[in-house]
Amino acid sequence: AQKITQTQPGMFVQEKEAVTLDCTYDTSDQSYGLFWYKQPSSGEMIFLIYQGSYDEQNATEGRYSLNFQKARKSANLVISASQLGDSAMYFCAMRRSGGSNYKLTFGKGTLLTVNP
Amino acid sequence: SQTIHQWPATLVQPVGSPLSLECTVEGTSNPNLYWYRQAAGRGLQLLFYSVGIGQISSEVPQNLSASRPQDRQFILSSKKLLLSDSGFYLCAWSTTRAPLHFGNGTRLTVT
Numbered sequence: 001a002q003k004i005t006q007t008q009p010g011m012f013v014q015e016k017e018a019v020t021l022d023c024t025y026d027t028s029d030q031s032y033g034l035f036w037y038k039q040p041s042s043g044e045m046i047f048l049i050y051q052g053s054y055d056e057q058n059a060t061e062g063r064y065s066l067n068f069q070k071a072r073k074s075a076n077l078v079i080s081a082s083q084l085g086d087s088a089m090y091f092c093a094m095r096r097s098g099g100s101n102y103k104l105t106f107g108k109g110t111l112l113t114v115n116p
Numbered sequence: 117s118q119t120i121h122q123w124p125a126t127l128v129q130p131v132g133s134p135l136s137l138e139c140t141v142e143g144t145s146n147p148n149l150y151w152y153r154q155a156a157g158r159g160l161q162l163l164f165y166s167v168g169i170g171q172i173s174s175e176v177p178q179n180l181s182a183s184r185p186q187d188r189q190f191i192l193s194s195k196k197l198l199l200s201d202s203g204f205y206l207c208a209w210s211t212t213r214a215p216l217h218f219g220n221g222t223r224l225t226v227t
Contacts, residue, residue, distance in 0.1 A: 033213070035215055035216075042220075043204060043206075043220065043221045043223070044218065044220050044221065045160075045206060045208075045216075045218035045221075047215040047216070047217070050215055091159060091160065093160075097213070100148075100167050101148060101165055101167055101173070102148050102210045102211075102212070102213075102214075102216070103148075103150060103162055103165050103175075104160075104162070104216055105162070106152075106159045106160040106161075107159055108158060108159040109158075109159050
Protein backbone atom coordinates (compact mmCIF):
# COMPACT_ATOMS: atom_id res chain seq x y z
CA ALA A 1 0.00 0.00 0.00
CA GLN A 2 1.09 3.54 -0.63
CA LYS A 3 0.99 6.31 1.95
CA ILE A 4 1.62 10.04 1.71
CA THR A 5 2.35 12.15 4.80
CA GLN A 6 2.19 15.93 4.87
CA THR A 7 3.11 17.02 8.39
CA GLN A 8 2.41 20.75 8.00
CA PRO A 9 -1.32 21.47 8.34
CA GLY A 10 -0.64 25.17 7.69
CA MET A 11 2.23 27.35 6.55
CA PHE A 12 2.72 31.10 6.34
CA VAL A 13 5.12 32.93 4.06
CA GLN A 14 5.78 36.55 3.19
CA GLU A 15 5.14 37.65 -0.35
CA LYS A 16 8.22 37.31 -2.58
CA GLU A 17 9.90 34.80 -0.25
CA ALA A 18 10.43 31.10 -0.94
CA VAL A 19 8.58 28.36 0.92
CA THR A 20 9.03 24.60 1.19
CA LEU A 21 6.07 22.28 1.68
CA ASP A 22 7.02 18.88 3.07
CA CYS A 23 5.93 15.52 1.73
CA THR A 24 7.13 12.06 2.69
CA TYR A 25 5.89 8.85 1.20
CA ASP A 26 5.93 5.15 1.82
CA THR A 27 5.76 2.51 -0.85
CA SER A 28 7.19 -0.89 -1.65
CA ASP A 29 7.07 -0.18 -5.38
CA GLN A 30 10.32 0.37 -7.25
CA SER A 31 8.78 2.53 -9.93
CA TYR A 32 6.36 5.30 -9.02
CA GLY A 33 5.44 8.89 -9.69
CA LEU A 34 5.02 11.83 -7.35
CA PHE A 35 2.70 14.76 -7.99
CA TRP A 36 1.80 18.07 -6.44
CA TYR A 37 -1.59 19.71 -6.83
CA LYS A 38 -2.88 23.12 -5.79
CA GLN A 39 -6.45 23.61 -4.60
CA PRO A 40 -7.62 27.24 -4.32
CA SER A 41 -10.66 28.11 -2.26
CA SER A 42 -12.79 27.57 -5.37
CA GLY A 43 -12.11 23.84 -5.04
CA GLU A 44 -10.59 22.98 -8.40
CA MET A 45 -7.51 20.77 -8.36
CA ILE A 46 -4.64 22.20 -10.39
CA PHE A 47 -1.71 19.98 -11.36
CA LEU A 48 1.63 21.66 -10.60
CA ILE A 49 4.55 19.29 -11.02
CA TYR A 50 5.54 15.64 -11.50
CA GLN A 51 8.61 13.61 -10.54
CA GLY A 52 9.29 10.06 -11.64
CA SER A 53 11.12 7.79 -9.24
CA TYR A 54 13.84 7.11 -11.80
CA ASP A 55 14.23 10.73 -12.89
CA GLU A 56 17.76 11.83 -12.07
CA GLN A 57 17.02 15.52 -12.14
CA ASN A 58 14.64 17.29 -9.77
CA ALA A 59 11.56 18.49 -11.62
CA THR A 60 11.00 22.20 -12.14
CA GLU A 61 8.02 24.11 -13.57
CA GLY A 62 8.38 27.86 -13.48
CA ARG A 63 8.40 28.93 -9.82
CA TYR A 64 7.77 25.37 -8.64
CA SER A 65 10.48 22.83 -8.03
CA LEU A 66 10.39 19.43 -6.45
CA ASN A 67 13.18 18.52 -4.04
CA PHE A 68 13.26 14.74 -4.51
CA GLN A 69 15.31 12.72 -2.05
CA LYS A 70 14.68 9.09 -2.88
CA ALA A 71 16.64 7.57 -0.02
CA ARG A 72 14.69 9.65 2.47
CA LYS A 73 11.43 9.06 0.59
CA SER A 74 10.69 12.74 0.49
CA ALA A 75 9.32 14.94 -2.30
CA ASN A 76 9.12 18.48 -1.01
CA LEU A 77 7.62 21.27 -3.08
CA VAL A 78 9.54 24.53 -3.23
CA ILE A 79 7.73 27.67 -4.34
CA SER A 80 10.04 30.54 -5.12
CA ALA A 81 9.06 34.22 -5.01
CA SER A 82 5.65 33.59 -3.40
CA GLN A 83 2.69 35.53 -4.70
CA LEU A 84 -0.63 36.32 -3.02
CA GLY A 85 -2.30 34.00 -5.54
CA ASP A 86 -0.29 31.08 -4.18
CA SER A 87 -2.50 31.03 -1.09
CA ALA A 88 -4.25 27.65 -1.34
CA MET A 89 -4.23 24.04 -0.18
CA TYR A 90 -1.39 21.97 -1.59
CA PHE A 91 -1.57 18.22 -1.93
CA CYS A 92 1.19 15.72 -2.50
CA ALA A 93 0.18 12.52 -4.27
CA MET A 94 1.74 9.38 -5.67
CA ARG A 95 0.96 6.41 -7.86
CA ARG A 96 2.76 3.33 -8.91
CA SER A 97 4.07 3.23 -12.43
CA GLY A 98 2.84 0.51 -14.72
CA GLY A 99 -0.48 -1.22 -14.40
CA SER A 100 -3.59 0.28 -15.95
CA ASN A 101 -5.48 2.20 -13.31
CA TYR A 102 -3.17 5.24 -12.73
CA LYS A 103 -4.99 6.06 -9.48
CA LEU A 104 -3.44 8.60 -7.14
CA THR A 105 -3.04 8.39 -3.38
CA PHE A 106 -3.16 11.83 -1.73
CA GLY A 107 -1.81 13.30 1.47
CA LYS A 108 -4.01 15.41 3.74
CA GLY A 109 -2.64 18.66 2.40
CA THR A 110 -0.97 21.85 3.61
CA LEU A 111 -2.78 25.18 3.70
CA LEU A 112 -0.40 27.88 2.51
CA THR A 113 -1.10 31.51 3.33
CA VAL A 114 0.95 34.20 1.61
CA ASN A 115 1.06 37.45 3.56
CA PRO A 116 1.51 40.82 1.83
CA SER B 117 -7.99 19.89 -26.11
CA GLN B 118 -9.50 17.77 -23.39
CA THR B 119 -12.13 19.07 -21.03
CA ILE B 120 -14.04 17.55 -18.14
CA HIS B 121 -17.51 18.61 -17.10
CA GLN B 122 -19.01 17.84 -13.74
CA TRP B 123 -22.44 18.84 -12.47
CA PRO B 124 -24.14 20.10 -10.49
CA ALA B 125 -21.72 22.45 -8.72
CA THR B 126 -23.65 22.40 -5.47
CA LEU B 127 -26.39 20.16 -4.17
CA VAL B 128 -28.43 20.05 -0.98
CA GLN B 129 -30.31 16.81 -0.43
CA PRO B 130 -32.29 15.40 2.51
CA VAL B 131 -31.25 12.21 4.24
CA GLY B 132 -32.74 9.19 2.51
CA SER B 133 -33.05 10.83 -0.90
CA PRO B 134 -31.33 9.46 -4.03
CA LEU B 135 -28.21 10.95 -5.62
CA SER B 136 -26.89 11.17 -9.14
CA LEU B 137 -23.73 13.09 -10.02
CA GLU B 138 -22.55 13.09 -13.59
CA CYS B 139 -19.16 13.62 -15.17
CA THR B 140 -18.28 13.71 -18.86
CA VAL B 141 -14.95 14.05 -20.62
CA GLU B 142 -14.38 15.51 -24.07
CA GLY B 143 -11.41 15.35 -26.40
CA THR B 144 -10.00 11.96 -25.47
CA SER B 145 -10.90 8.31 -25.93
CA ASN B 146 -10.94 5.47 -23.43
CA PRO B 147 -9.79 7.54 -20.46
CA ASN B 148 -9.52 6.15 -16.97
CA LEU B 149 -12.17 7.83 -14.84
CA TYR B 150 -12.20 8.43 -11.09
CA TRP B 151 -14.49 9.63 -8.33
CA TYR B 152 -12.82 11.16 -5.28
CA ARG B 153 -14.41 12.59 -2.14
CA GLN B 154 -12.94 15.29 0.04
CA ALA B 155 -14.32 15.75 3.55
CA ALA B 156 -14.04 19.27 5.01
CA GLY B 157 -10.39 20.15 5.58
CA ARG B 158 -9.20 16.71 4.55
CA GLY B 159 -7.37 15.06 1.70
CA LEU B 160 -8.91 13.26 -1.23
CA GLN B 161 -10.21 9.74 -0.84
CA LEU B 162 -10.60 7.58 -3.93
CA LEU B 163 -14.09 6.11 -4.12
CA PHE B 164 -14.28 4.46 -7.54
CA TYR B 165 -12.28 4.16 -10.71
CA SER B 166 -12.99 2.78 -14.14
CA VAL B 167 -10.61 1.62 -16.87
CA GLY B 168 -13.36 1.03 -19.44
CA ILE B 169 -17.08 0.94 -20.17
CA GLY B 170 -18.90 -1.10 -17.56
CA GLN B 171 -15.71 -1.70 -15.55
CA ILE B 172 -15.96 -0.26 -12.05
CA SER B 173 -13.59 -0.78 -9.14
CA SER B 174 -14.60 0.26 -5.65
CA GLU B 175 -11.93 1.40 -3.23
CA VAL B 176 -14.02 1.90 -0.12
CA PRO B 177 -17.19 0.04 0.94
CA GLN B 178 -19.93 2.61 1.30
CA ASN B 179 -23.37 3.81 0.51
CA LEU B 180 -22.44 4.89 -3.02
CA SER B 181 -22.15 3.22 -6.41
CA ALA B 182 -20.69 4.22 -9.75
CA SER B 183 -21.47 3.41 -13.35
CA ARG B 184 -19.86 4.05 -16.71
CA PRO B 185 -22.54 3.68 -19.37
CA GLN B 186 -20.47 5.32 -22.10
CA ASP B 187 -16.76 5.71 -22.76
CA ARG B 188 -16.55 9.26 -21.48
CA GLN B 189 -19.37 9.32 -18.94
CA PHE B 190 -19.04 8.47 -15.27
CA ILE B 191 -21.94 8.58 -12.83
CA LEU B 192 -21.92 8.49 -9.03
CA SER B 193 -25.14 7.36 -7.40
CA SER B 194 -26.82 6.54 -4.15
CA LYS B 195 -30.26 5.11 -3.46
CA LYS B 196 -30.51 6.66 0.01
CA LEU B 197 -28.17 9.39 1.18
CA LEU B 198 -26.68 9.45 4.67
CA LEU B 199 -25.46 12.49 6.60
CA SER B 200 -21.94 11.08 6.29
CA ASP B 201 -22.16 11.33 2.48
CA SER B 202 -21.75 15.10 2.70
CA GLY B 203 -18.55 16.35 1.12
CA PHE B 204 -16.87 17.65 -1.98
CA TYR B 205 -16.95 15.16 -4.86
CA LEU B 206 -14.40 15.38 -7.61
CA CYS B 207 -14.38 13.54 -10.91
CA ALA B 208 -11.07 13.08 -12.73
CA TRP B 209 -9.66 11.47 -15.86
CA SER B 210 -6.27 10.22 -16.92
CA THR B 211 -4.54 8.34 -19.72
CA THR B 212 -1.25 6.47 -19.55
CA ARG B 213 1.29 8.42 -17.54
CA ALA B 214 -0.48 11.76 -17.65
CA PRO B 215 -1.47 13.41 -14.36
CA LEU B 216 -5.07 13.24 -13.27
CA HIS B 217 -7.18 16.11 -14.55
CA PHE B 218 -10.04 17.09 -12.28
CA GLY B 219 -13.45 18.60 -12.79
CA ASN B 220 -14.58 21.57 -10.74
CA GLY B 221 -16.30 19.38 -8.18
CA THR B 222 -19.74 19.05 -6.60
CA ARG B 223 -20.31 20.26 -3.07
CA LEU B 224 -22.93 17.94 -1.56
CA THR B 225 -24.69 18.77 1.69
CA VAL B 226 -26.98 16.13 3.14
CA THR B 227 -29.45 17.59 5.63
